[in-house]
Each structure stands twice: as structure tokens, then as C-alpha cells.
Amino acid sequence: MNSDRPQPKQTFPKHAREVFTGIIFSVHQWEQELYDGTVAMFERLKRADTASVIAITEDKKIIITEQEQPGLTPFLSLPGGVVDQGESSFEAAKRELLEETGYRADEFLLWDSVQPSDKIDWAVFTYIAKGCKRVASPHLDAGEKIQLRFVTFNEFIQLVADKRFRDTEVALKILRALPHPEEIEKIKAAFLG
Numbered sequence: 001m002n003s004d005r006p007q008p009k010q011t012f013p014k015h016a017r018e019v020f021t022g023i024i025f026s027v028h029q030w031e032q033e034l035y036d037g038t039v040a041m042f043e044r045l046k047r048a049d050t051a052s053v054i055a056i057t058e059d060k061k062i063i064i065t066e067q068e069q070p071g072l073t074p075f076l077s078l079p080g081g082v083v084d085q086g087e088s089s090f091e092a093a094k095r096e097l098l099e100e101t102g103y104r105a106d107e108f109l110l111w112d113s114v115q116p117s118d119k120i121d122w123a124v125f126t127y128i129a130k131g132c133k134r135v136a137s138p139h140l141d142a143g144e145k146i147q148l149r150f151v152t153f154n155e156f157i158q159l160v161a162d163k164r165f166r167d168t169e170v171a172l173k174i175l176r177a178l179p180h181p182e183e184i185e186k187i188k189a190a191f192l193g
Contacts, residue, residue: 009118049123051093052080055132060192061150068145077166089125100146102138106131114169124169153188
């Protein structure tokens with residue numbers, strides 16, 4: 001499956017130095033000459049990529065997770081998570097779907113891949129998983145409480161506008177399509193076709 005990583009909006013120059021490495025983020029800094037000839041310090045974050053899954057069951061329902069995690073307000077999201085070191089975004093999508101929902105899919109399609117921020121080198125991959133069947137119980141991380149919710153396509157379109165829905169790249173793509181019924185029909189065909 002072709003899941004080329006989208007290019008960052010701002011690249012690290014060769015002379016950038018990593019000045020901090022944390023659990024999630026690393027910070028890189030470099031001196032940058034400005035238009036007037038002066039020099040300023042620039043910095044940018046880097047983090048592991050993430051993969052999310054628009055999981056479609058055999059009866060054409062979309063799986064949404066209602067999640068609680070320590071330190072966060074409860075939220076709604078698609079199944080998904082961090083792409084582990086040495087893992088492709090596709091492998092991460094399959095793994096996260098199984099871990100968070102207990103479902104496996106017959107077919108996966110890459111729907112979107114973006115770098116959502118110009119200050120963070122971080123790619124977000126969104127896959128459509130069709131024909132999802134429950135094959136196991138969810139296997140959640142110690143810091144996750146997840147309940148599954150099964151919604152229709154029309155309910156999903158409404159749900160992405162909910163402030164608790166965390167997959168902002170997916171929400172933005174759908175909300176931008178709303179004024180164009182033909183675009184919504186294309187999205188519906190991609191999800192349910």
C-alpha cells in the first residue's frame with residue numbers, strides 16, 4: 001500500500017541541532033538569516049507520526065471511540081494512535097484498530113495524509129477500513145478507557161462538528177466538503193462503496 005509520508009511545511013536545515021528529546025517531542029533549533037540580514041533563532045518540534053482509521057463495519061456503520069485518558073477531557077475520535085519505530089503507517093492503522101476495537105478489516109485504503117502544522121514535523125495518516133469484523137476483545141493501554149459507538153454516515157458527518165471530536169484533519173476535510181454535495185457523495189462512496 002502506498003502511504004508516502006507528506007512533506008513537512010517547513011524543513012529542518014542541515015545545521016539544525018536537536019536541543020531536547022522528550023517522550024513525545026524533540027526540539028530542534030537553528031540560526032536563520034532574516035531578510036534584513038540579521039540572524040534569529042528558529043525552532044521546530046518533531047514527533048512520531050500517527051495513523052487513524054475510519055472503520056466501516058459489515059453493516060455500513062462507522063466505529064467511533066469515546067475515550068478517557070489521564071489529564072485529558074473525555075473525547076470522541078477514530079481508532080488510531082502513534083506509528084511505532086520501524087512500523088509503517090499502514091501497520092500502525094491495522095494494529096490500532098485491533099487494539100482499540102477488537103475489529104479487523106478486509107480492505108484498507110489510504111484516504112488522506114497530511115502534515116497539519118508548520119511548527120511540528122508530524123504526519124497524520126487516515127485510512128478507511130472496510131468490512132470490519134469483531135475478532136477479539138480490545139486490548140487497551142493502561143492509560144485508556146474506550147467505549148465503542150457505531151454511527152451511520154449521516155451521523156458521522158454531524159459528529160465531526162462536535163467540539164469533543166479530536167480528529168481535526170478529518171473534521172476539516174469533511175466540513176470543507178459540506179457546501180458541495182457532490183464532494184460529500186464522493187466521501188460517502190469512498191466510505192461505504
